[in-house]
Amino acid sequence: MDQVFIKGLSVEAVIGVYDWERTILQPLVLDLEMSWDIRAAAAGDDLSATLDYAAVSTRVLEYVASSQFQLVEALAEHVAALVMHEFSVPWLRLRVTKPGAIEQASGGVGVLIERGARPV
Numbered sequence: 006m007d008q009v010f011i012k013g014l015s016v017e018a019v020i021g022v023y024d025w026e027r028t029i030l031q032p033l034v035l036d037l038e039m040s041w042d043i044r045a046a047a048a049g050d051d052l053s054a055t056l057d058y059a060a061v062s063t064r065v066l067e068y069v070a071s072s073q074f075q076l077v078e079a080l081a082e083h084v085a086a087l088v089m090h091e092f093s094v095p096w097l098r099l100r101v102t103k104p105g106a107i108e109q110a111s112g113g114v115g116v117l118i119e120r121g122a123r124p125v
């Protein structure tokens with residue numbers, strides 16, 4: 006199945022389990038791969054027939070910026086549910102990276118989840 010993707014979506018939020026983390030904003034980076042059959046949009050050259058990555062980005066940025074989860078796991082689960090429900094996405098893969106959490110982990114740390122049924 007085709008995919009619409011959003012790579013490196015950067016946002017700051019309250020995130021973390023420790024007391025000192027509850028009083029600051031920390032950077033997060035989200036990568037989304039979302040199943041979508043793009044053939045109708047391609048044939049008609051029609052934005053309304055596809056998954057609008059700008060609309061998804063705007064909604065996810067708004068949601069994450071106002072969130073206050075402790076775990077990246079909880080954030081990822083809620084973002085995945087939001088995207089699938091509000092944009093009728095049948096399957097997605099979502100990576101949430103917390104770049105500054107572990108100083109020695111230069112590529113960041115976080116979670117990678119897949120949710121939904123992947124169309125064939």
Ligand SMILES: Nc1nc2c(c(=O)[nH]1)N=C([C@H](O)[C@@H](O)CO)CN2
Nearest residue numbers: 020021022023075076077078106107
């Ligand atoms: N699997 C996880 N491990 C940890 C998380 C997390 O969200 N998921 N969070 C922390 C702390 O908040 C950490 O980021 C502080 O540096 C520790 N482990």
